[in-house]
Amino acid sequence: xxxxxxENRPLNATVLSMWLSGDTSAFRRPGQFVQVYVPGFYLRRPxxxxxxxxxxxxxxxxxxxxxxxxxxxFKPGDDLDLLPGLGNGFDASLLGCHPLLVxxxxxxxxxxxxxxxxxxxxxxxxxxAGFAGExxxxxxxxxxxxxxxxxxxxxxxxxxxxxxxxxxxxxxDFDSLAACGPIPMMKALRNTAGQVPQLYSLExxxxxxxxxxxxxxxxxxxxxxxxxxxGPVFRGEELMWx
Amino acid sequence: MTDLSVRLGSLTLRNxxxxxxxxxxFGQEFLPWYDLDLLGAISFKGTTAxxxxxxxxxxxxxxxxxxxxxxxxxxxxxxxxxxxxxxxxRRVFHGPIIANISGFSIEEYVxxxxxxxxxxxxxxxxxxxxxxxxxxGGMAFGTDPSAAAAVTRAVRxxxxxxxxxxxxxxxxxxxxxxxxxxxxxxxxxxLINTLLGMRIDxxxxxxxxxxxxGGYSGPGIFPVALRMVWQxxxxxxxxxxxxxxxxxAWDVLEMLMAGAKxxxxxxxxxxxxxxxxxxxxSLPAEMEKLGIRSLSEITRV
Ligand SMILES: Cc1cc2nc3c(=O)[nH]c(=O)nc-3n(C[C@H](O)[C@H](O)[C@H](O)COP(=O)(O)OP(=O)(O)OC[C@H]3O[C@@H](n4cnc5c(N)ncnc54)[C@H](O)[C@@H]3O)c2cc1C
Ligand SMILES: Cc1cc2nc3c(=O)[nH]c(=O)nc-3n(C[C@H](O)[C@H](O)[C@H](O)COP(=O)(O)O)c2cc1C
Ligand code: FES
Numbered sequence: 001x002x003x004x005x006x007e008n009r010p011l012n013a014t015v016l017s018m019w020l021s022g023d024t025s026a027f028r029r030p031g032q033f034v035q036v037y038v039p040g041f042y043l044r045r046p047x048x049x050x051x052x053x054x055x056x057x058x059x060x061x062x063x064x065x066x067x068x069x070x071x072x073x074f075k076p077g078d079d080l081d082l083l084p085g086l087g088n089g090f091d092a093s094l095l096g097c098h099p100l101l102v103x104x105x106x107x108x109x110x111x112x113x114x115x116x117x118x119x120x121x122x123x124x125x126x127x128x129a130g131f132a133g134e135x136x137x138x139x140x141x142x143x144x145x146x147x148x149x150x151x152x153x154x155x156x157x158x159x160x161x162x163x164x165x166x167x168x169x170x171x172x173d174f175d176s177l178a179a180c181g182p183i184p185m186m187k188a189l190r191n192t193a194g195q196v197p198q199l200y201s202l203e204x205x206x207x208x209x210x211x212x213x214x215x216x217x218x219x220x221x222x223x224x225x226x227x228x229x230x231g232p233v234f235r236g237e238e239l240m241w242x
Numbered sequence: 243m244t245d246l247s248v249r250l251g252s253l254t255l256r257n258x259x260x261x262x263x264x265x266x267x268f269g270q271e272f273l274p275w276y277d278l279d280l281l282g283a284i285s286f287k288g289t290t291a292x293x294x295x296x297x298x299x300x301x302x303x304x305x306x307x308x309x310x311x312x313x314x315x316x317x318x319x320x321x322x323x324x325x326x327x328x329x330x331x332r333r334v335f336h337g338p339i340i341a342n343i344s345g346f347s348i349e350e351y352v353x354x355x356x357x358x359x360x361x362x363x364x365x366x367x368x369x370x371x372x373x374x375x376x377x378x379g380g381m382a383f384g385t386d387p388s389a390a391a392a393v394t395r396a397v398r399x400x401x402x403x404x405x406x407x408x409x410x411x412x413x414x415x416x417x418x419x420x421x422x423x424x425x426x427x428x429x430x431x432x433l434i435n436t437l438l439g440m441r442i443d444x445x446x447x448x449x450x451x452x453x454x455x456g457g458y459s460g461p462g463i464f465p466v467a468l469r470m471v472w473q474x475x476x477x478x479x480x481x482x483x484x485x486x487x488x489x490x491a492w493d494v495l496e497m498l499m500a501g502a503k504x505x506x507x508x509x510x511x512x513x514x515x516x517x518x519x520x521x522x523x524s525l526p527a528e529m530e531k532l533g534i535r536s537l538s539e540i541t542r543v
Contacts, residue, residue, distance in 0.1 A: 037513070042460055043304045044513060083515070205300040205450075207309060208512035211271040213264065214287070214316040215302040217295070224295050224316060229271075 003057075005078045011060065011138040015106065016072050017050075018059045024052045026085025029092075030113030031180070031201055031233050034059070035209035037081040038067045044083065045071070046206050046228070048180070050109035050139075051116060057084075060109035060139060086209050087232050090114045094197050094235065096175035097123050102165055102189060104130045104181025108139050110201060114178060115146060127151065128172065130165040130185065134158035166192050178233075187241050198236030202227050244526040245536035248282070250481050250503050251404055251429055253338060253365055255282035257525070258494065258537060259518050262485050262508035263288050263342035263368065263408075264313065268327040269335055275515045278335040280522060285340035285432075285506060286323075286331070288370050289358070291350045293319035303441040303450040308460025308487070309509055310439050312453035315344050315373055320354045328361055338365035342408070344373055345383075348396045355397045355405075367403050369393060372410030372435035374457045384410035384435075387422035394426035404429035406483065411463075411470055412438050420474040432483040432506065433474060434467045460509040463487045468500050475501025475542050489517060491524040495532070501542035 003022035011017050027049060034057075035044035045067045050060040063069040074080065092114065099118060101111040108129055118125040126149040131137050133156045143150050151168050152160030161168050165181075166188045177193050179186050180201035190198065204227040207215035211229035218225055220238040225231060246257035261272075263285040269278055278284065296316030303310040317323070320343075331339065341358040345351035351369060358364050371384035371393055383389045390407065398405050407423040409416060411434040420431055436457025441450040449455070467486020475482050484502025488494060489510040497505045510517035534540060 041304065042306070042308055042513060043302070205302045207302045207311060207509075208265075208271075208515075210515060212267045212515075213302070213311065213512050214267075214296065214313045215311060216299065217301070217313075217316055218299065219295060 001082055001084055003080050003082050005074050005076050005080060006056070007076060008072070008074050013135060015060060015062045015138045018061070018071070018074070019056060020059070020080065020082075021056050022082070023084065024055060024057055027052050027057070028085065029089025030117055031089035031110045032085055032087045033209070033232065035083040035086060035206070036071065038070050040070065041067045043207065044209060046086075046209055048110040048201075049113060051113040060106070062106045083209060087228055088230065090178055090199055090201070090233050092117055092121065094176070094199060095123070095178060096197065098174050099123065099125045099176045099178055100128055100172055100174035101125055102128045102130075102177060102179040102181070104165060104185040105132070105136065107179070107181030107201070110180055111178065112139060112142055115143060115148060119146060119148070126172065126174065128153070128165050128168055130154070130181065131159070132156065164188065169193065190236055190239065190241055199233050200236060200239060201232045202234060203232065204228075244529045244534070245538070246525060248504050248537050250366070250483070253404070255338065255504055257282045257522060258498065258504040259522055260285055260340065260483065260504055260506045261511055261518060262506035263340075263370065265508040265511045268323075269331045272511070272515055273334060276519045279337060281335070281337060281518060282504060283338040283340055283365070284331070284335055285342050285368055286327070287317050288315050288342045288344040288373065289317050289320050289323050289354060290315060290344050290346070291320055291353050293317065293322065298452040300450055300452055301456070303456065305439070305441065305458060305460065305462060307462035308458055309512075310441060310451060310456035310458050311436070312451045312456035314453065320357050324357060324361060328363070332363055339363045340366045340368045340406075342368045342370055344370045348393055351393055352396050352400055356400045359401045359403050364403060366406050366430070367397065367401050368406045368408050368432050369397055370408045370435065372408055372412075374410070374412060374436055374438045374455070384419065385413050387418050390419050391422040391426035394423045394428045398427040406430040406432045408432040408435055409474075410435050411466060411486070416470050417473050417477045420478050424478045424480050428480060430481040430483065431474060431478065432485065434463070434470050434486045437463055437466065459487065461487045461489055464493060468496060471497060471502050472500040472542070489521075491521050491528040494521060494525065495528060495534070495540070498537060498540045499543045
């Protein structure tokens with residue numbers, strides 16, 4: 001499906017924000033993703049939808065290889081072919097009144113859309129964001145503009161609390177948790193967050209992104225599950241980590 | 243008016259386009275995009291006697307002009323396929339279904355074939371003796387003429403539907419395997435399956451795939467597939483379904499001119515869920531340009 005770039009600008013030295021216009025009717029939940037066709041590359045690139053409004057959607061992404069680097073070169077007015085509305089997204093009904101949204105690095109973007117939805121439902125989310133250092137920080141102004149409490153950790157201590165997101169958990173009050181970020185971060189959360197309802201968004205290399213190839217299957221308590229279809233968001237108790 | 247219908251033995255297909263096994267699930271994932279009844283037939287995901295999880299992830303690696311997969315025959319097992327997937331597919335697709343069967347022993351192939359041959363809408367049994375992603379069995383049967391013949395004979399004995407053997411390109415002489423299958427009673431052949439390949443993650447200094455190696459498919463393999471289909475159709479008289487890298491109407495016409503009677507579309511479905519309808523839409527115009535009125539008039543070059 002065709003989308004037109006409205007804006008594609010850096011948020012810091014390593015992360016960009018892209019707004020696109022086009023049909024957003026396929027999006028039902030925050031945490032869903034799109035498959036981006038990048039000209040010159042055979043497979044599409046999965047990118048979470050950071051937020052969307054009618055007719056507009058936003059991707060926040062970090063160039064890490066040739067495909068996402070090429071994406072960074074797109075200019076307003078350029079067209080991109082996306083498969084929209086993929087995956088299950090966050091089921092906010094599984095979260096409580098005081099959810100904690102935990103993002104590590106480029107795991108943060110889909111939590112912005114989730115945060116908006118929770119606020120619209122008159123819940124009181126707070127945010128915990130982990131970065132490597134101050135230079136890697138992004139998207140916090142968007143959360144702050146929503147008026148939600150934001151706690152930051154950096155591994156080098158250059159901003160907020162020093163260490164990993166789990167170091168900040170004891171200080172925070174929450175009745176449920178939604179997380180997206182590196183697997184080690186999410187495993188550590190799972191081990192320290194206790195009994196509250198938890199949602200985790202996973203990544204896998206994808207062939208199709210819409211359930212046809214079985215390329216992204218992980219084992220869960222309920223049996224094999226496709227990260228692109230039954231996921232990317234799984235309940236804590238579904239995941240066979242430990 | 244152009245005539246897109248083709249004949250596969252005694253079976254007539256409304257057009258030659260068949261989504262390839264493993265790239266189309268059991269059809270459901272494509273319903274948001276199009277009406278499956280426009281397809282010539284559907285080959286469903288490779289089915290084994292018992293449910294299989296498959297290989298660990300990563301199972302997918304990108305290549306220039308294609309992809310590697312090491313899915314490893316993840317499927318819910320033949321009984322579940324018959325109880326759940328086939329009835330669901332039947333509700334949304336009314337054309338011929340090709341049952342793709344895999345096994346780790348001749349007995350397993352036979353067990354699956356016995357069950358699937360009884361399913362009304364299954365018109366062809368496609369016996370995959372070429373999966374590169376599983377140890378023991380799979381491709382082992384497809385790389386040796388006498389093993390390929392043994393599977394063919396055993397399945398042919400229990401099948402009440404045409405048996406198509408799906409051949410591996412990972413052999414020195416595909417013609418000898420094709421002939422062995424034909425001599426053992428195969429009613430047709432499907433080729434090619436994926437080419438064994440590998441990618442390495444430079445930063446991590448490790449293979450990209452957890453399984454280290456996987457099957458290469460997509461446009462990059464088209465010339466190899468075309469060559470093999472042409473060689474095989476020159477040596478056997480049973481119908482051949484050609485596949486490997488097809489993504490345009492031109493590719494379809496080339497494959498038919500290489501001697502195939504119908505074609506399967508694999509990886510193209512994954513990167514563009516509308517690949518089959520797009521190809522179908524452009525076929526008549528491309529045929530007209532070439533002065534081809536009917537696909538069944540195309541003969542092997
Ligand atoms: C559901 C989901 C949501 C995502 N959301 C975001 C997001 O919002 N922002 C963001 O910056 N990144 C996100 N990613 C990661 C993003 O898909 C990869 O960074 C991107 O595919 C890398 O492509 P490349 O060509 O730059 O890198 P290369 O390493 O050259 O890519 C080679 C191949 O590997 C695949 N690949 C590489 N890294 C990943 C990865 N981490 N996950 C899945 N496939 C990968 C590529 O898609 C491609 O097929 C998400 C991944 C998934 C699965
Ligand atoms: C993800 C994936 C899964 C596959 N699974 C099967 C399978 O279960 N059985 C089978 O016979 N072939 C399987 N194949 C092979 C395809 O059916 C086809 O033979 C091959 O991919 C070449 O065609 P293509 O280049 O158009 O993809 C699979 C291919 C892919 C890409
Ligand atoms: S990427 Fe194809 S099934 Fe998930």
